[in-house]
Amino acid sequence: MSTPEQRQLRLGAFLFQVGHHVASWRYPDTDAQGILQHAFYEHFAQTAERGKFDMIFLADTLAVVDRFKTNIKHTVTVRPEPITLLSYLAGVTEHIGLAATVSTSYHEPYNLAREFSCLDHLSGGRAAWNVVTSGRDEEAHNFSQDRHLAHDKRYERAREFVDVVTSLWDSWEDDAIVADKENGIFADPNKVHELNHRGEFFAVRGPLNLPRSPQGRPVVIQAGASETGKHLAAETAEVVFTAWQTLEEAQLFYRSVKELAVTYGRSPDDILIMPGIFPVIGATEEEAREKEALLQSQVLPAVGLSMLSASLNVDLTGYPLDGPLPDLPELQQVNGGKSRFQLVSDMARREGLTIRQLMYRVTGARGHRTIYGTPVQIADQLEEWFKGGACDGFNIMPPYLPGGLEEFVDLVIPELQRRGLFRTEYEGTTLRDHLGLSKPQSRFQKAESVSGY
Amino acid sequence: MSTPEQRQLRLGAFLFQVGHHVASWRYPDTDAQGILQHAFYEHFAQTAERGKFDMIFLADTLAVVDRFKTNIKHTVTVRPEPITLLSYLAGVTEHIGLAATVSTSYHEPYNLAREFSCLDHLSGGRAAWNVVTSGRDEEAHNFSQDRHLAHDKRYERAREFVDVVTSLWDSWEDDAIVADKENGIFADPNKVHELNHRGEFFAVRGPLNLPRSPQGRPVVIQAGASETGKHLAAETAEVVFTAWQTLEEAQLFYRSVKELAVTYGRSPDDILIMPGIFPVIGATEEEAREKEALLQSQVLPAVGLSMLSASLNVDLTGYPLDGPLPDLPELQQVNGGKSRFQLVSDMARREGLTIRQLMYRVTGARGHRTIYGTPVQIADQLEEWFKGGACDGFNIMPPYLPGGLEEFVDLVIPELQRRGLFRTEYEGTTLRDHLGLSKPQSRFQKAESVSGY
Numbered sequence: 054m055s056t057p058e059q060r061q062l063r064l065g066a067f068l069f070q071v072g073h074h075v076a077s078w079r080y081p082d083t084d085a086q087g088i089l090q091h092a093f094y095e096h097f098a099q100t101a102e103r104g105k106f107d108m109i110f111l112a113d114t115l116a117v118v119d120r121f122k123t124n125i126k127h128t129v130t131v132r133p134e135p136i137t138l139l140s141y142l143a144g145v146t147e148h149i150g151l152a153a154t155v156s157t158s159y160h161e162p163y164n165l166a167r168e169f170s171c172l173d174h175l176s177g178g179r180a181a182w183n184v185v186t187s188g189r190d191e192e193a194h195n196f197s198q199d200r201h202l203a204h205d206k207r208y209e210r211a212r213e214f215v216d217v218v219t220s221l222w223d224s225w226e227d228d229a230i231v232a233d234k235e236n237g238i239f240a241d242p243n244k245v246h247e248l249n250h251r252g253e254f255f256a257v258r259g260p261l262n263l264p265r266s267p268q269g270r271p272v273v274i275q276a277g278a279s280e281t282g283k284h285l286a287a288e289t290a291e292v293v294f295t296a297w298q299t300l301e302e303a304q305l306f307y308r309s310v311k312e313l314a315v316t317y318g319r320s321p322d323d324i325l326i327m328p329g330i331f332p333v334i335g336a337t338e339e340e341a342r343e344k345e346a347l348l349q350s351q352v353l354p355a356v357g358l359s360m361l362s363a364s365l366n367v368d369l370t371g372y373p374l375d376g377p378l379p380d381l382p383e384l385q386q387v388n389g390g391k392s393r394f395q396l397v398s399d400m401a402r403r404e405g406l407t408i409r410q411l412m413y414r415v416t417g418a419r420g421h422r423t424i425y426g427t428p429v430q431i432a433d434q435l436e437e438w439f440k441g442g443a444c445d446g447f448n449i450m451p452p453y454l455p456g457g458l459e460e461f462v463d464l465v466i467p468e469l470q471r472r473g474l475f476r477t478e479y480e481g482t483t484l485r486d487h488l489g490l491s492k493p494q495s496r497f498q499k500a501e502s503v504s505g506y
Numbered sequence: 507m508s509t510p511e512q513r514q515l516r517l518g519a520f521l522f523q524v525g526h527h528v529a530s531w532r533y534p535d536t537d538a539q540g541i542l543q544h545a546f547y548e549h550f551a552q553t554a555e556r557g558k559f560d561m562i563f564l565a566d567t568l569a570v571v572d573r574f575k576t577n578i579k580h581t582v583t584v585r586p587e588p589i590t591l592l593s594y595l596a597g598v599t600e601h602i603g604l605a606a607t608v609s610t611s612y613h614e615p616y617n618l619a620r621e622f623s624c625l626d627h628l629s630g631g632r633a634a635w636n637v638v639t640s641g642r643d644e645e646a647h648n649f650s651q652d653r654h655l656a657h658d659k660r661y662e663r664a665r666e667f668v669d670v671v672t673s674l675w676d677s678w679e680d681d682a683i684v685a686d687k688e689n690g691i692f693a694d695p696n697k698v699h700e701l702n703h704r705g706e707f708f709a710v711r712g713p714l715n716l717p718r719s720p721q722g723r724p725v726v727i728q729a730g731a732s733e734t735g736k737h738l739a740a741e742t743a744e745v746v747f748t749a750w751q752t753l754e755e756a757q758l759f760y761r762s763v764k765e766l767a768v769t770y771g772r773s774p775d776d777i778l779i780m781p782g783i784f785p786v787i788g789a790t791e792e793e794a795r796e797k798e799a800l801l802q803s804q805v806l807p808a809v810g811l812s813m814l815s816a817s818l819n820v821d822l823t824g825y826p827l828d829g830p831l832p833d834l835p836e837l838q839q840v841n842g843g844k845s846r847f848q849l850v851s852d853m854a855r856r857e858g859l860t861i862r863q864l865m866y867r868v869t870g871a872r873g874h875r876t877i878y879g880t881p882v883q884i885a886d887q888l889e890e891w892f893k894g895g896a897c898d899g900f901n902i903m904p905p906y907l908p909g910g911l912e913e914f915v916d917l918v919i920p921e922l923q924r925r926g927l928f929r930t931e932y933e934g935t936t937l938r939d940h941l942g943l944s945k946p947q948s949r950f951q952k953a954e955s956v957s958g959y
Contacts, residue, residue: 078685078692085685085692089717091597091628115616117698117715125695131678132715134617134624137593141628144544144597161612163568163648164587171587175544175594194711195616225584232531232538237806239531239538242578245570258647262570262585264542353690 059473062439063325063446063488065110065152065294066101068094070129072453073331075360075416076351078129080453087454088131091141096455098142101149104462105476107487108150108181109142110274110294110448111135115159116191121359128356136168143176150484152181152274152292157214158207159187159196162255165214166221169271170263178267178483182218183274183294184285186211188389204388208281213252215273215289220248222270223495224260240264246497268485269492278306278392287313291490292325294448296392296421298400303328303443325445325488330435331418333425333452334460341425348452349413357412364390364397364415374409396420421450428464435465436474512926515892516778516899516941518563518605518747519554521547523582525906526784528813528869529804531582533906540907541584544594549908551595554602557915558929560940561603561634562595563727563747563901564588568612569644574812581809589621596629603937605634605727605745610667611660612640612649615708618667619674622724623716631720631936635671636727636747637738639664641842657841661734666705668726668742673701675723676948677713693717699950721938722945731759731845740766744943745778747901749849749874751856756781756896778898778941783888784871786878786905787913794878801905802866810865817843817850817868827862849873874903881917888918889927 067073071083071093078085087093101109117130124130135153143151151172155165165182173180186207193201202210229244248259275282275290286293287310297303311321335341354374362369365378366387372379378401387394397420401411417423424434438444451457469475476487485492520526524536524546531538540546554562570583577583588606596604604625608618618635626633639660646654655663682697701712728735728743739746740763750756764774788794807827815822818831819840825832831854840847850873854864870876877887891897904910922928929940938945 076690079687079690085687086683089627089683091630094628095597114715116711117713122695125693125698127690127692129692130715131683131717133627134620134716137589137621137624137628140590140593141597144548144594159614160617161649164613167587168590171590174542174586175547175590177544191711194709196614197707197709230539230542230584234532234538237529237532237580237804237809239580239582240578242575245578254650256647256650258569258644260570262567262583263587264584351690356690 061476062435062469062474063327064106064475065108065327065446065448066097066104066106066458067110067112067329067448067450068097069112069450070132072457073417073419073450074348074452075128075356076348077453079351080348082456083453088129088133093455094133094138094142095145097458098146098149100455100458100462102146104466105479106149107446108152108484109139110152110183111139111154113154113156113185114189114192115156115187116189116195118189118191118363120191120363123353123355123359127353136172140172140175143172143179148479148482150179150181150272150487151176152183152272154183154185156185156187156192157211158202159192162214162217163221163257163261166218166261167263170222170261170266173266173268173271174263178485180266180268181272181274181292181484183276184211184215184290185276201389204279204391205281208285210254212285212289213254215285217248217250217252217255217257219270219273220250220496221257221259221261222265223497224248225264226495226498227265227269230264265495268483269495272484272488272490282392283310283313286310287324288317290324292327292488295326295328296396297328297443298396298422300438300441300443303438304441307443323490327446327448328438328444329421329448329450331421331423331450331452332431332457332461332465333423334428334431334457334464335425336427338426338430341427345417345425345452348417352413352416357416358408360415361397361408361412364393364420366394369408372408374412375407378408378411393420417452418450428468431465432468432472435469436472439474515888515922515928516780517559517928518561518780518899518901519550519557519559519911520563520565520782520901520903521550522565522903523585525910526870526872526903527801527905528581528809529801530906532804533801535909536906541582541586546908547586547591547595548598550911551599551602553908553911553915555599557919558932559602560899561605561937562592563605563636564592564607566607566609566638567642567645568609568640569642569648571642571644571816573644573816576806576808576812580806589625593625593628596625596632601932601935603632603634603725603940604629605636605725607636607638609638609640609645610664611655612645615667615670616674616710616714619671619714620716623675623714623719626719626721626724627716631938633719633721634725634727634745634937636729637664637668637743638729654842657732657844658734661738663707665738665742666707668738670701670703670705670708670710672723672726673703673949674710674712674714675718676950677701678717679948679951680718680722683717718948721936722948725937725941725943735845736763736766739763740777741770743777745780745941748779748781749845750781750896751849751853751875753891753894753896756891757894760896776943778943780899780901781891781897782874782901782903784874784876784903784905785884785910785914785918786876787881787884787910787917788878789880791879791883794880798870798878798905801870805866805869810869811861813868814850814861814865817846817873819847822861825861827865828860831861831864846873870905871903881921884918885921885925888922889925892927
């Protein structure tokens with residue numbers, strides 16, 4: 054069945070609260086307090102590792118999202134800090150990659166470069182950075198700003214930020230540390246480089262105060278699907294996390310990002326496309342549908358409406374739930390979550406959904422694709438997209454945790470393995486090994502004697 | 507011997523490179539590459555925990571310190587990122603406190619509050635934040651600033667920063683999370699508070715997106731011994747990390763900080779004073795002296811001179827090593843490391859040391875007190891200061907690692923235990939339990955209905 058040459062799926066385990074569904078914390082088997090307990094996270098990470106996932110993927114928001122006041126009362130608005138949590142999990146796992154979302158709008162590149170480099174050292178080469186620019190005014194208000202930076206400025210800042218960070222990761226060449234006790238030479242100063250970066254947003258001298266990490270650079274992930282976001286991804290990202298509802302859209306995006314990467318001088322294989330998938334697994338398809346119905350029955354209408362309102366940048370309170378959407382703002386008026394806005398409004402248009410129907414799409418999959426069924430049906434749907442040129446793998450978003458991940462690991466992974474689509478053992482040691490990405494050379498290595506020392 | 511009522515020493519294990527001595531990486535038994543390897547840190551943390559230390563203490567600098575160009579070549583200029591490392595170590599330890607140095611000059615309070623809160627959650631209440639304002643232009647240059655912020659401004663920023671961070675830690679009252687699945691109520695919005703802080707340096711709305719952590723607030727440590735630093739400590743710190751050479755100076759400092767704390771409305775017991783100690787342990791006093799001589803013999807003169815020059819804010823290159831110090835700058839001209847400057851210049855004056863003699867004081871203990879001898883002699887010296895009203899405990903700075911810590915744990919700790927001065931088992935679970943510090947109430951808890959919701 055499987056041949057060693059067969060292209061392999063890449064899988065991320067998306068860690069979000071106690072499940073991706075907004076009502077997951079009310080689901081019978083979840084522990085709503087798990088979000089505060091290390092045992093919950095250890096179990097998640099170890100389960101994903103048991104399933105041979107490429108990585109754990111941790112999203113983030115830098116605020117309590119309370120634009121709609123029902124949120125604090127009725128939803129889980131707390132979130133562990135990604136660097137802290139993944140560093141903790143590095144100590145209780147051995148193989149799995151650790152991908153943390155950190156915003157370029159509210160951090161300093163020197164601190165961020167150090168945190169990810171240190172995580173890469175401590176984990177033996179398993180760190181990845183998901184670059185986001187953040188999308189909400191709530192976040193700006195926690196960082197001494199009245200409004201969130203405008204979309205284009207935010208991406209210019211992100212571009213420069215990524216450049217500074219990857220330069221810092223390169224600032225010690227791989228063999229800079231000599232540790233010659235006899236002669237008292239700890240490092241070769243000709244292999245340690247200042248950046249002397251002076252750009253529009255940052256001035257950073259460098260070098261980083263950590264040597265080059267096992268992966269050379271932690272893997273860079275990017276998630277924005279706006280035109281600007283796509284260019285940033287095509288130029289700098291090694292993994293693209295994205296959201297598509299239909300095979301055709303996903304194929305189009307896949308081709309266009311790979312082509313765009315080529316215009317930036319990269320190989321199409323240097324960049325992996327991984328859409329999010331919200332799998333609802335049952336012994337039968339009917340059982341899966343019942344499972345989702347149970348989750349949906351626990352969504353308070355005010356909660357669903359506020360989530361949909363936030364996605365669409367419009368207050369839907371007062372509109373009939375079973376009627377159509379009102380007129381929406383223009384895309385260019387949306388600052389933050391542009392691609393989510395487009396996705397949800399397209400979905401409404403394409404399928405002619407009512408407010409209530411649309412509400413249930415965002416409370417579960419949050420704009421990502423929902424697939425239902427038996428393990429075989431789930432595997433069929435993943436295989437169709439994978440073999441159909443729509444993706445290189447998936448970010449799996451279990452509806453509730455840890456149950457939804459356990460089911461995927463125990464039932465779907467073996468089916469994917471039987472089809473020869475997924476590893477049965479980790480073969481390498483680093484996340485780059487798992488993903489089939491090469492270790493980049495330090496940009497300073499080719500230069501002759503550019504050191505400041 | 508021991509009575510249950512006897513006041514107990516508090517001990518921190520200072521984690522610095524592969525030892526506090528600048529030549530520790532050349533010492534026969536150290537692994538100079540350990541600084542890159544998780545096994546080195548795990549062994550350190552587990553050894554300190556075996557010794558029942560109150561906490562691990564991690565210093566930090568946000569740059570490669572290369573004002574003197576010999577540094578990169580001849581010294582260890584790389585440093586793990588404290589939050590990342592201590593989060594990692596939380597997963598491989600059970601009891602010991604985890605204290606990380608993070609600068610208020612180059613971070614955002616919302617991020618910092620989240621990181622420490624998350625570490626406190628994951629570790630079950632073992633986090634501590636050592637508040638520093640940073641002291642070097644090298645650091646400013648990595649954070650888009652031409653010069654380090656002036657001393658007074660830096661401390662004003664720090665004061666406001668600490669206030670914002672502790673308010674964020676308080677923003678969810680202890681019982682704000684309800685997790686009532688039946689009625690869909692996750693949290694009580696009346697117990698979740700906005701800060702709406704607008705100060706000179708920061709505007710932060712809050713609340714934090716993490717609930718109150720097991721310690722209520724992670725323990726706050728402060729280390730500046732300048733007058734401004736002392737006031738900040740007396741007002742906000744629960745542990746003061748400090749450096750003194752003589753019993754008299756230490757007693758004076760101890761009394762003055764405790765008295766100052768009282769003027770801020772606090773009890774003297776709310777603030778613990780822990781000087782750094784550089785212990786050189788031998789089977790005999792002579793063996794200890796030989797051990798230090800071996801370490802000193804491995805200090806290249808250029809390295810010693812650059813360290814002393816940095817401490818004194820003056821370039822000593824070219825002065826005869828066996829001659830006296832030249833004239834030094836005035837204290838008020840020194841921006842960053844003021845207390846270190848004062849300490850080293852006082853030492854030179856008091857003991858009439860030559861440049862070479864002084865050099866060897868900073869390459870080992872780096873301004874902290876060196877004590878030599880057998881385990882009994884070491885214990886005698888610690889006891890003298892502890893019972894003499896000079897401190898509440900010590901931050902132990904082993905000359906080389908892990909050997910220097912192992913010797914302390916295997917030889918000195920049992921002697922302190924025999925004298926009834928130190929615990930034989932952890933009694934509580936949190937760092938506050940170890941230190942005998944109470945859990946602070948949320949500042950929002952007494953207020954009636956101040957919530958913004």
